[in-house]
Amino acid sequence: MTLPTDQLHGAADTRTDATVVGVTTTPLTASMPRPWVPDAPWLHVIRVEVECSDGTVGSGLSWTPTIGAAAVRALIDTDITTFVRGRSADPQHLWPELWRHLHEAGGGGVTTIAMAGIDTALWDAAGIRRTASLVDLIGRRRDSVPVYGSGVNLHYPLDELVAQAERWVAAGYDAVKMKVGKPDIAEDVDRVAAVRDVIGRDRRLRIDANQRWDLPTAQAAIDRLSEFDLDWIEEPLRADDTAGYRHLHGSCTVPIALGENLHTVHRFRDLLDAPGVDIVQPNVVRVGGITPFLEIADLAAERDVPLAPHLLPELSGQLAMVLAAETEVEAVEEADLTALGLLAGPAPVRVDSGRLTTTGAPGCGIRLVGSPAGRS
Numbered sequence: 001m002t003l004p005t006d007q008l009h010g011a012a013d014t015r016t017d018a019t020v021v022g023v024t025t026t027p028l029t030a031s032m033p034r035p036w037v038p039d040a041p042w043l044h045v046i047r048v049e050v051e052c053s054d055g056t057v058g059s060g061l062s063w064t065p066t067i068g069a070a071a072v073r074a075l076i077d078t079d080i081t082t083f084v085r086g087r088s089a090d091p092q093h094l095w096p097e098l099w100r101h102l103h104e105a106g107g108g109g110v111t112t113i114a115m116a117g118i119d120t121a122l123w124d125a126a127g128i129r130r131t132a133s134l135v136d137l138i139g140r141r142r143d144s145v146p147v148y149g150s151g152v153n154l155h156y157p158l159d160e161l162v163a164q165a166e167r168w169v170a171a172g173y174d175a176v177k178m179k180v181g182k183p184d185i186a187e188d189v190d191r192v193a194a195v196r197d198v199i200g201r202d203r204r205l206r207i208d209a210n211q212r213w214d215l216p217t218a219q220a221a222i223d224r225l226s227e228f229d230l231d232w233i234e235e236p237l238r239a240d241d242t243a244g245y246r247h248l249h250g251s252c253t254v255p256i257a258l259g260e261n262l263h264t265v266h267r268f269r270d271l272l273d274a275p276g277v278d279i280v281q282p283n284v285v286r287v288g289g290i291t292p293f294l295e296i297a298d299l300a301a302e303r304d305v306p307l308a309p310h311l312l313p314e315l316s317g318q319l320a321m322v323l324a325a326e327t328e329v330e331a332v333e334e335a336d337l338t339a340l341g342l343l344a345g346p347a348p349v350r351v352d353s354g355r356l357t358t359t360g361a362p363g364c365g366i367r368l369v370g371s372p373a374g375r376s
């Protein structure tokens with residue numbers, strides 16, 4: 001089915017005669033105030049700057065929170081830089097050429113995470129060239145979007161989990177998300193009950209298993225947890241297990257959210273066709289940048305399936321402004337680029353009373369700090 005254009009994202013004009021002159025990468029590491037896992041208190045990002053023949057310099061990023069930063073940077077510095085030098089600086093023109101060139105190394109994963117650094121930098125350059133924010137370059141649909149509170153909190157003791165839920169309520173969120181997947185499902189039941197108790201019946205509650213369960217475990221766990229009026233269950237199974245999702249989808253009473261570990265529009269189509277997913281959650285970096293993110297958004301709109309972007313609110317929040325359907329942006333406490341001290345200038349988005357707005361800075365508006373890896 002092809003939707004009328006008013007139900008898809010805007011048709012961004014990124015055409016340019018400029019070509020890519022050079023690419024510079026800088027690895028950055030931030031200490032996490034609230035580590036996602038107890039033994040990995042660091043988050044890694046690759047800053048990618050692309051210089052164009054018209055003198056414009058676009059700044060982008062490859063987000064590699066715990067795994068793969070060195071491999072991603074090496075791919076950008078070698079094969080990608082060699083290929084893109086002298087080619088069009090139009091991100092929508094370059095993306096399919098670069099993907100075809102790299103495909104032998106893998107259609108998604110490290111390949112697309114590395115491509116995102118180039119793609120986001122070229123979208124930034126396109127906005128700077130036109131003195132337009134990313135939102136206005138693509139086509140603004142709204143002036144603010146709701147934010148939901150999200151916790152990477154499976155390792156939190158119960159009292160810390162409850163305290164976090166209290167902070168979410170105070171922050172004005174209408175929806176929140178917590179981790180599940182303890183070895184004993186009874187502990188998950190206690191923790192979900194505690195958070196539901198804090199947030200009350202009127203706020204929506206989502207749970208995220210981060211691919212921890214097999215099919216029988218997921219079915220049993222969801223049976224137990226569904227009494228808490230869940231808005232969605234996220235990644236109950238391995239993201240690769242399309243057959244498992246098809247089975248689960250056929251019997252599950254809770255909507256299934258999935259997508260932060262799908263890397264191409266083809267994989268999103270596979271899961272939608274299975275059918276195995278009710279809410280798609282692309283991560284703008286993992287899918288290869290803004291160009292493929294918008295393609296996935298159009299696919300979701302065509303299938304009438306909600307899209308909820310995964311993390312990176314500084315970028316995802318801007319993209320949420322251009323989507324035809326309103327969506328909620330995910331905010332993990334003290335884990336965005338702003339809170340981690342990775343921005344050299346003001347953030348391109350603001351969050352207040354549970355809603356996100358943009359500042360209108362040209363391009364993507366994300367200027368990462370320039371100091372090398374290892375800063376503290």
Ligand SMILES: [Mg+2]
Nearest residue numbers: 208234235260
């Ligand atoms: Mg998740």
